[in-house]
Amino acid sequence: MINKIWCFFIVVGIIYGFISGNIENINKEIISSAKKALEMFLNIFPIIILWMGIMTIALETGLLSKIANLFAPVLSRIFPEIPKKHESMGLISSNLIINMFGLGSAATPIGLKAMKSLNKLNNNSDTVSRSMITFLAINTSGLTFVPTTVISLRMLHNSNNPTEIIISTIMATLCSTITAIIIDKIFYRIYKDKI
Amino acid sequence: MSIVYISNIILPILVLIILIYGIKKKQNVYDLFIKGAKEGLDIGITIFPPLIAMLLSVNILLSSGFIDLILSMLNPLISLIKIPIEILPMALMRPISGNTSLILMSNIFQSYGVDSFLGRLASTIQGSTDTTLYILTLYFGSIGIKKIRYAMIVGLLADLVGIIASIIIVRLIFG
Structure with missing residues (x-):
């Protein structure tokens, strides 16, 4: 799937670039995109290292399993395939809590660690597991209660009330997250017999 | 505050x-x-190649103008179901490129005002959705997942629901 999307974007982009006359821009983009990726990488790389360090303390001292116990009643319904006391439960709950507060850059490394831990349950297969898709779906539904980036941009544009969108964001996020969980369950049923 | x-x-x-x-x-x-x-350090290094690959394909598609073509084709359809057209480029870019959709949001702030209906709607959509393609690349790239089954569809549908919910909710709250 990733393979197909990747090829589709590039092939369609280049062919349409010839048709639309934008091929010079594409030429520039091919040269500069690796550099842009490096900039993006440099933004998240140190944060990943830092938060992996901090979350490892939480993991190995047993704090994460305590957090996991708190959220187990809810999370074990959403993630039926994860054993209740498994470390990934703690990592998933930490990722979701930090995401809710709009701290995406700290949430991503913890999400990566959660994925790694889910992959152990998945026998390090190259095929995605059900729990991984559920976790991804919740993350892509943008579970954010305080959208920090949006608020700071609204401040930058001299909004009279930069935080007034918090309520509408929470309501929209709840809609999309709950629907994401439901859609995920439906697709799981559909795909259950297919590999 | x-x-x-x-x-x-x-x-x-x-x-x-x-x-x-x-x-x-x-x-x-x-x-x-x-x-x-x-x-x-290990995880960080593992995600770098997928990141380069994703940015290459997304940027080629963006600079080809293909998205603009899709938008102009969608316009008549969208005006039928009363979705504000101005919001469409940002909504369409949101799952593909976080930076581009943030720039488009700033453009909406500048053209229509940050406290306008469109400004509030753009803010809410931005907050209640996420860059699905980026998260997918990062999360699955870091552990070498190749077969993603229905993950992409579920992620994109979640974004779509977030956008539709934002439109309805912002209309209800801010009129």
């Missing part, structure tokens, strides 16, 4: 709790940090 304040103190408090808990358990928290940081 209190809710923003809470958001600002949560990380320091989290770090404090983690450290105090570790000290209470008589663990060498410094060694644990270094151990985890090394693991972070």
